[in-house]
Amino acid sequence: DPVTAIAFTADEALVVLALEEGEDSLLELREVNSGKVIQRFRSPDNPATELVFDFRQRLLALSGLKRIELWDLESVETETDPSMISQSRIWQKEVKSPAKMKFSHKTAKLRWTEGMELKEIPIRPPFIEAEVWTGLEGSKELENFQFDAAEKILALTEKGNTQIRLLQPWQNQVLPKLDYHHFPVVDMFFLEKDQLISLDREQNLAWGNIKTRIKSSPRRKDVDSLEGQAQKLFQIYKDQVLLYTTSNPDRARILERNGKVYHTLSLSSSGAVKVSPTGRYVMTADEDNRVQLFQSVLHQSSEDYLKKLNHYGAEETARRFQNQLPENSVSSKDISWKDENKTLKILEESLKVAETTQQWLEAESLAKEILILDPKNSQAKATLKRLKDNQDGLILEKGIKLLEEKQYAEAISLFKKISQDSPMHPDARNLIASADRDVQTALSLKNAEEQIRIGNWEGASIILQQILENDPANIRAKQLLEDAESTYFWSRIENTFYLVLIILLASAGLWWLYRKRQQLGSVFFNNNEEPVSLKTFPNVNLKEETPDTPSPDENRFTETLSKTSEFLNLAKKRDFSGEHATRLMDFEAEIKIISGKAHEPDADFKRLNTQLMVLMQTLRGLKFKGRPQQQKQKSGNKKKESKADQQKENYYQLLGVKPSASESEIRKAYHQKIKEYHPDKHQTTEFEWVREQAASMSQDLTKAYETLSDRSSRERYDATLI
Missing domain, CATH: 1.10.287.110 (DnaJ domain)
Incomplete structure (x- = not known):
């Protein structure tokens, strides 16, 4: 039966092959190294077109002509009852056409294309479907999609469309499109540092930067002999060794960055090939349906892949990957020194590939390791001599690597070592200019962040707008500008709210004072014939001009003066026998004196208030005798007394x-x-x-x-x- 799809587990220990069997898909779970079958299971009435494994666990996503299915293969073993394996299918969904699927590295979700929409579900129950992106008006059916490593930027292609749409789905923001191709784009993948490699239907590759929107494409010497339409693109080693497939005829081509094709492999179908996650293995099914496993000399090192697994929380996958590593890894970092002849042969093979792909740093490192094992090795010596002759190329590559690590000063220092006579001098000058721009942009971003931190939103907006004038695709600047403008707007709303609130409170206070003006003014008015009142004090004239806004001390003094006067009135009326008459007269005179001092321009109301408080406390301490008994009087005398x-x-x-x-x-x-x-x-x-x-x-x-x-x-x- 023809193989229609292949998928490696993330630990590279197992592989699943999908075979077309009538209207069904027969799935074989095999061990990678031995090729032995562990188990077989079926997807009835659903021919498979694509298989994808999750990064963290052995969850298999199957895209077929009629359904999308999710299988949990964690507990599937050789002894598992075949009748029970169907229970491992934990989710499925009917579709109208085959979907492109990918598991998220950062979140435990499965994403797929469906018409003009990109959807996702969590990989564990409950499987609640959600939309990640819905096409705009005039959009076509989605062809493919790819998130960057941080899952902030989403690249989308539409069927029959030559452009790559870029957007930030979580902010619902659309970025400028990439117009690298003149033919419809079929596949792509992100590298680090904003690099995107894409493939169009006519087998044209583009290495592009999503920020600068500048691309480079290899010059294909075999362009006239290319047949078929490109289908899928795979990464084997960084951006230097790639594999892509074609249909009519079904082929797989392995080529390097400069466009040189290493191998062309025949396939039973365009989906009958897969590259393992590290690029170590390439599995194919040829036109005779023979399954073959190839091992790549150049691939991602085991250490780097383990770091990546641990970074995304895939500790169990990392453990399984480490357990199945071969004793002699191709990576120089994984060398087993027990078999020097075999190791030397691997290193020499790797050195040839590194020189062919112009990986000068890798070539230098491999040559030095070879000379440790074989100090007289002619191949390594010749490589080091060529590297010395090509010192400018080595400097350029080292500088580029430093730029990727954002070590701008060291990179610029290296680029300046390239002489003006060197053919690489123009490249060095361009890289220096680019590094200077990056440094200025980084400093400006830092300045903008500082302005935002201290609340200078307007200043931060001006800086960020200047950055975007020079670099319209700068994502960080766009995010900061959006945050600054939003925060500035809401801060102005908040300030306006507080200002209105203060005005309302002040108006309410003034209105209260206006309503209470007579009650408050009565403190200064009383009857002339009362023993003690403010009107009896000649120095107090409320009709005179007073400050518009009395101080708090003056208000307290006025209140205390009123209370003391009223208290003195009570005391004088209570003194029936006249035993405290002299003291009360002294108190009245003292109150008049204090009131007169209050009328002075520089009156100390706080001190005067204290004196009044002492007087009132003394009044409180007075003790009076009981009310004298009424003597019997004649009715005539009573009438006269009542009249009096x-x-x-x-x-x-x-x-x-x-x-x-x-x-x-x-x-x-x-x-x-x-x-x-x-x-x-x-x-x-x-x-x-x-x-x-x-x-x-x-x-x-x-x-x-x-x-x-x-x-x-x-x-x-x-x-x-x-």
């Missing part, structure tokens, strides 16, 4: 209003007075006489108000005053 009391207890004076006052003025004066003398207000005082006097004043005020608030009773009372 009426003359003394003038209701108008008691309420602090004029005899011509209106009913509303009398009502307002009563409410203000009763608040001061109401018994409930003095319940907490420690002196009984204060409570008694407050109750007496409250009764007198009530009687006065009842008399004056009624027109007929007020007329009768006014007649007694006459």
